[in-house]
Amino acid sequence: MELNAISIGFVVFAIFTLGGALGVVTTRNLFQGTIWLMVSLFGVAGYFVLLSAPFLAAVQILVYIGAIAILITFAVMLTRSIARIKERYIRTLPSFIVSLALFLILLLGVAIPIFGAHSPESIPDYVASTRDLGAALVDENGYVVPFLLASVLLTAAMIGAIFIARDENA
Amino acid sequence: MEEFCTGLCSILAETGADPGLALFLSLLVGVLLVSGVPLITVILLIWIERKVAARIQDRIGPNRVGPVGLLQTIADMIKLLSKEDITPTAADRVLYNAAPLVSFASVVLLWAVIPFTPFHYGVDLEIGALYFVAIASFGTLAIMAAGWASNNKYALLGAFRVVALLVSYEVPLVFALLAPVLLAGSMSLVDIVNAQNGMWFVVLSPLAFVIFYISSQAETGRAPFDLIEAESELVAGFNIEYSGMKFGMFFAAEFLHVFTNGIIMAILFFGGWMGPLYYESPLIAFAWLGAKGGLIYFTTLWLRNTVPRLRIDQIMAFNWKFLVPLSIANLIVVSFVLKVMQELQLAPRDILSAGFGDLLPTTIILLLFNGAMILYLLGILRKRGREARRESQETRPEFAQTATVAGH
Numbered sequence: 001m002e003l004n005a006i007s008i009g010f011v012v013f014a015i016f017t018l019g020g021a022l023g024v025v026t027t028r029n030l031f032q033g034t035i036w037l038m039v040s041l042f043g044v045a046g047y048f049v050l051l052s053a054p055f056l057a058a059v060q061i062l063v064y065i066g067a068i069a070i071l072i073t074f075a076v077m078l079t080r081s082i083a084r085i086k087e088r089y090i091r092t093l094p095s096f097i098v099s100l101a102l103f104l105i106l107l108l109g110v111a112i113p114i115f116g117a118h119s120p121e122s123i124p125d126y127v128a129s130t131r132d133l134g135a136a137l138v139d140e141n142g143y144v145v146p147f148l149l150a151s152v153l154l155t156a157a158m159i160g161a162i163f164i165a166r167d168e169n170a
Numbered sequence: 171m172e173e174f175c176t177g178l179c180s181i182l183a184e185t186g187a188d189p190g191l192a193l194f195l196s197l198l199v200g201v202l203l204v205s206g207v208p209l210i211t212v213i214l215l216i217w218i219e220r221k222v223a224a225r226i227q228d229r230i231g232p233n234r235v236g237p238v239g240l241l242q243t244i245a246d247m248i249k250l251l252s253k254e255d256i257t258p259t260a261a262d263r264v265l266y267n268a269a270p271l272v273s274f275a276s277v278v279l280l281w282a283v284i285p286f287t288p289f290h291y292g293v294d295l296e297i298g299a300l301y302f303v304a305i306a307s308f309g310t311l312a313i314m315a316a317g318w319a320s321n322n323k324y325a326l327l328g329a330f331r332v333v334a335l336l337v338s339y340e341v342p343l344v345f346a347l348l349a350p351v352l353l354a355g356s357m358s359l360v361d362i363v364n365a366q367n368g369m370w371f372v373v374l375s376p377l378a379f380v381i382f383y384i385s386s387q388a389e390t391g392r393a394p395f396d397l398i399e400a401e402s403e404l405v406a407g408f409n410i411e412y413s414g415m416k417f418g419m420f421f422a423a424e425f426l427h428v429f430t431n432g433i434i435m436a437i438l439f440f441g442g443w444m445g446p447l448y449y450e451s452p453l454i455a456f457a458w459l460g461a462k463g464g465l466i467y468f469t470t471l472w473l474r475n476t477v478p479r480l481r482i483d484q485i486m487a488f489n490w491k492f493l494v495p496l497s498i499a500n501l502i503v504v505s506f507v508l509k510v511m512q513e514l515q516l517a518p519r520d521i522l523s524a525g526f527g528d529l530l531p532t533t534i535i536l537l538l539f540n541g542a543m544i545l546y547l548l549g550i551l552r553k554r555g556r557e558a559r560r561e562s563q564e565t566r567p568e569f570a571q572t573a574t575v576a577g578h
Contacts, residue, residue, distance in 0.1 A: 031318055058300040066307030072314050
């Protein structure tokens, strides 16, 4: 890989993403864990910028990093001691096997084209704009069905949450 | 590479400098200017804010250091810088020290997309409006980190209030922000300003402007939404443990955020740099943006020093039961009317090249719809007020009596 701005960016964001992920699973401090999660997600947003998808990058920051603040609030309110968690996760072996298997599948998928062929020049010269993304979401040949399904699912979930949380007497 | 090399870069290249170096230097100057403007402005802003607050409260304000107290902020800065830098022993050291930086950065980063003149802006992002919302979420995070890392219950309570306030008011803010985006057909702030060549968006969608104004006042935590630093309840709020320049950073971030919101509103609703003779010189364009932003900034200061603080339940009820439904309804009305007008060939499809005359039918129809919505809202508000008054009279007759006496 030749050394240019994109490859340097890739390495920097890889450090962000993987380092942050490592921080999440190793820290015993819940608050610092959420901050590490934020660093990791920030690295993913960086990848979207490298792949010429600024809209996704902004949404990644808005939805995930913005929501981290709420996650922290719940963590602080719902846990007894967030700075020094004593409980240890005991199912180490099963989770090790599952994550190793997932990693191997991913590695195979990259090395051998079992999930369909891919070429190094798969990124087209034409950079899709936000307008194209919006058009694809409502285009009948595009993603209109998944888009509608997701909307219905989210609305149903929201109504369900309101129904459960509703005061009976109100 | 050559097409990027304009202005200062081409001047440097003509003197025989390496093209890459010339490009780097010109970009560096641009970055320094864009980040320097807010840093210099904030020093002046603190003086303006204190002077305005003083005049509203019938005081004189800072007037000892320098002419009319202009150098007071510089003196305060030196004082803050030379103060002892305290970190509580039980604090989370890294987060505690990082929070003020993130808080200030979240405001300065906004200036990267602000178009100062038709030709001078940090970067014209295709997703400018979304960037504005995304960066603002860092501010919430910084305050939450500060509140928790201080290891102080008042700081944490203050931080909880901030999260509740900012996350709630972000909803109407974004819905109101979508109105200018819809009208311009673009999220780029440069395009949004250019689209207001024919008509300012505040005329096309006054309701969106009012919602945006209220929500951004809440986003900055200013009165009547200043319960995040309610002195009588929380001592000082999330920044209680901070001292010296670290406190100064939070302080400066808040002051700068208010002014930045004024500038953003000028760009989104008041045509940014547009004004008589703006095409003559970039300086005139810049002056128009500054004047509009400054005027909106002044009204927020006025509001801050005039209204009392609200309770948290009142703020939440106002947001979720009033502002959010209103902003959604407004968005539906604006998008529906605009689409119907476009289908009937009454509204221009390409607003960027549309003049005043092309936009006249759209303006009249949108104004009529906005007026109808405002009248309907006033009716609802009047009914609610009457109910509240009757309720208070029935449950607390003695309170109603004293209120009437005090009213006379």
